[in-house]
Amino acid sequence: MANTDDDCQCPRTPLLDELENGPWPSFVKEIKASAQTSKSAKDLLGQLELSYEEKKGHWKHGGLVGVLGYGGGVIGRYSDVGEQFPNVAHFHTLRVNHPAGWFYTSDALRSICDIWERHGSGLTNMHGSTGDIILLGTTTPELEPTFQELAQAGFDLGGSGSSLRTPSCCVGMARCEWACYDAMKLCYDLTMAYQDEMHRPPFPYKFKIKCSACPNDCVASIARSDLSIIGTWRDDIQVDDAEVTAAADGGLSIQKHVCDLCPTRCMEWDGQKLAIDNRNCVRCMHCINVMPKALAPGKDRGAVIMIGGKAPIMQGALLSSVLIPFVAASELMETLQELIRRIWDFWDEYGNNRERVGELVQRVGLPAFLDGIGLEPVPEMVSAPRDNPYIYFQAQKGAKS
């Protein structure tokens, strides 16, 4: 489908051309580069210029398009000005499951480029909001061949619709000293365990899993995933006294920039030694972030499991809340598989259409959700006990009905 004209004969795009100016790299230049060889990229340029003129989008959603045997991984997209721009009349997106931590070799990257140049617009997003490699724009007949060539190259499609969305993770142990569990391996293992739930949407709505290996939460799991797995530790922060002294000598005010900013004021500095009341440390990471040579997470490492994070649609945004305060790193996979099974069973039974797990928990209440998945309530689950007296007491022994 490639147009081999050297001269792309690009449409006139005076508004978009403005966005080739300025120091930040320009997406318009990227579309124009693809338009040299791709008719669809050329029409995309034309349609986008029209949107800039009219201040209006021109895409239509939907249509069941995909690859054989999968119910997800492809986003159907149609132009509402297809007569004017026939090469983007059908302009579907493939979501390709990215490697954990978004690590590539140059050869892996080139193999994706070669496939996509043959079968689509040559435009990508590296990466989409959920984490996938986004291959932006092709026609229905190209979907299956693209998919199979990607599979030959070792890549599979990601999630879309009411499925398990492509799990994602931070770099974890690959390049971070703060990793409290092996986020890349866990993310990979979970992804492999639930291939069916990713490719054949079984749920009331989307379900996202994100693995951050420490409370800095570099993949925003608390805000952007239904199941947030955030690394933490149970024992004492590891302190290298000599490096603390070196940091102080280097101009860091340990009192002002470390102790005074500790959320529980659990640290004391006498000018010689840093003392930490570890029982009152909430593992926020601030002191460790400030002194990465001197301080490190403890050795008894694992993760806190949280539930229900999401963006606003439909009832408003939610941050995930604590479900299990600590699971040891060695037990994470087994614990999560059992937990996920129970959560999905409950959601399948009680969730409404297009109701995320977090909204289900809001609707039925966390206590009923805990009953449903068989977890005991613990005080770590709340910022405070309830402050209203309207308690739904369960049936009392000896009560008459």
Next chain:
Amino acid sequence: MSTAPKRITDIGPPRYDKYLHPVILKNYGQWKFHENISPGVYCHVAESGDRIYTVRAGSPRLLSVQTLRTFADLADKYCGGYLRFTSRNNVEFLLDEPCKIEPLKQELNALGFPVGGTNNAISNIVHTQGWVHCHSSATDASGLVKCVMDAVYERFTHEDLPAKVRIAVACCLNMCGAVHCSDIAILGVHRLPPKVQKDMIRRVCEVPTLIASCPTGAIRPATVDGKPSVTVVDDQCMYCGNCYTVCPAMPMNDAENDGLSIWVGGKVSNARTAPKFSKLAIPFLPNNPPRWPEVVEAVVKIVDVYAANARRYERVGEWIDRIGWPRFFKLTGFEFTRYHIDDFKHAGLTYARSAHVRY
């Protein structure tokens, strides 16, 4: 008869360690500490004493295969072909020879991919598809990102802010871009209810699903010309676009009434204070492509006022919590309006319920 190759499905992504640099593989889980060598450059040191150097550069996220091949060529030239991308659309090259850092930085900068985005800088903007590829967008995302990053470019290549500043852009209320927990967020908004296309509804939509899709119950069943259809109670619509996603016969795009809102003070990290949502700073700015001057001016204003007033390590939201919202509005000059006061589902949670007032 030729035999078709066997169809491959459900193989999942490449194994998590397939594309890792040999130094990373050798020291996996054995990192000791890291140092920030210069803006955009990290050095991670392993227990073994091995070092891996990271050079980070900004990208527009929307990348052609030509540019990806350029990245691949750079990776071959400087670091054995090993590279990665960050959760904020930066590209990172992973080097084991420090002498190659400077030549790589120079080549990236010459190609127009600025090195930076680390530590107390403004990193690249997380964003959505906008007019490039989304059905419900009220604005473009890539264009807004380009304009804002052009304006705060020096904040990307330098690390001179009190703390990191994370910016996000989402082109509608779906907020596919983590807008709800960003230091500064730009959000496309619609301001008119969907326009029911009664002839189209019959052909392409399932009416009960459409009615159920509305979070506020604003979509009511109706019989139009003897056929099942819907009406919209305009006062109840908060323009989320959920109906349009399930039914294309409910378009919302409107050139004059669509625009942008600005949000501030959200964060995801647990450092010091708990993660928190972004809060409304400006309810509406005009949709003014190709350069969106009003939006750019507002973002630059927030960044400048924050940079001048926040204490070291304070994120935007932590700074505002310390000085109070009245002072934030005074310092920025943004008008406080009735729209800033929540009247949706959990409204009361943000009302001031103490006599703690700054004068």
